Amino acid sequence: MTGFTDTLLASNLASVDSAEAMVVESAAAMGFEEDAQMDLGLAIREAMVNAVAHGNAYSPDKQVRLILEAHGGAIRVTIIDQGQGFDLNQVPDPTQGENLLRESGRGLLLMQAFVDEFSVKRSPAGGAEVVLVKYASETGR
Amino acid sequence: MSARFTTRQVGDVTVIDAVGRITLGEGSALLRDTVKSLVAAGNKKLLMNLGDVSYIDSSGVGELVYSFTTVTSQQGQFKLLNLSKRVEDLLQITKLYTVFEVHDDETRAVRSFS
Numbered sequence: 001m002t003g004f005t006d007t008l009l010a011s012n013l014a015s016v017d018s019a020e021a022m023v024v025e026s027a028a029a030m031g032f033e034e035d036a037q038m039d040l041g042l043a044i045r046e047a048m049v050n051a052v053a054h055g056n057a058y059s060p061d062k063q064v065r066l067i068l069e070a071h072g073g074a075i076r077v078t079i080i081d082q083g084q085g086f087d088l089n090q091v092p093d094p095t096q097g098e099n100l101l102r103e104s105g106r107g108l109l110l111m112q113a114f115v116d117e118f119s120v121k122r123s124p125a126g127g128a129e130v131v132l133v134k135y136a137s138e139t140g141r
Numbered sequence: 142m143s144a145r146f147t148t149r150q151v152g153d154v155t156v157i158d159a160v161g162r163i164t165l166g167e168g169s170a171l172l173r174d175t176v177k178s179l180v181a182a183g184n185k186k187l188l189m190n191l192g193d194v195s196y197i198d199s200s201g202v203g204e205l206v207y208s209f210t211t212v213t214s215q216q217g218q219f220k221l222l223n224l225s226k227r228v229e230d231l232l233q234i235t236k237l238y239t240v241f242e243v244h245d246d247e248t249r250a251v252r253s254f255s
Contacts, residue, residue, distance in 0.1 A: 053165075095236040
């Protein structure tokens with residue numbers, strides 16, 4: 001299955017739900033195992049929350065761009081916000097003792113844990129651009 | 142399915158039966174309100190039954206941490222019961238498995254409260 005969609009989403013929690021549902025539906029159509037669908041769905045959810053809440057600060061004037069590419073047994077999702085961007089190296093490690101009991105700050109950890117490839121950079125416009133890739137199977141890599 | 146929390150008393154232990162998805166928004170807010178109300182009412186032995194929770198995101202994990210710190214700061218105890226494989230994996234990845242006391246048998250879990 002091959003596919004490409006480029007969607008602009010409002011900066012609210014409904015967009016988080018719809019993005020997750022859209023990507024999970026594509027993964028199911030491509031034959032991803034149920035666990036892999038849920039893993040990918042969670043990673044997308046975390047990336048969308050990051051974009052909507054931290055990047056765009058729920059601003060009605062800002063949008064999140066979601067690019068979904070399905071190709072050759074892999075799904076690649078790019079999520080771009082209109083915030084200030086961030087440096088992954090500056091984000092505190094939530095598994096370290098002093099951060100372990102913090103109530104937030106685990107989203108990036110979970111994104112990285114539940115996809116096969118993860119990267120983040122500053123988009124040309126200055127916001128965060130997160131790329132998540134998940135393969136349908138180990139042999140699909 | 143959004144989250145639902147119901148409570149029941151087993152001796153002096155309050156069991157919170159959670160159902161559904163604990164995610165940012167309604168689910169995580171509802172969990173916070175539930176724990177806040179219980180602690181305010183003087184309940185300090187809380188056992189969170191996650192057996193029917195299908196999904197938790199980082200916000201839900203954060204609410205479990207909030208519950209733990211809120212209860213323990215009042216000299217209470219907050220423990221987890223019946224983790225699904227997914228929730229267990231989340232706690233392993235976040236290294237919170239070592240923070241929470243986790244049980245898979247309710248009777249033994251209730252007895253474990255001092």
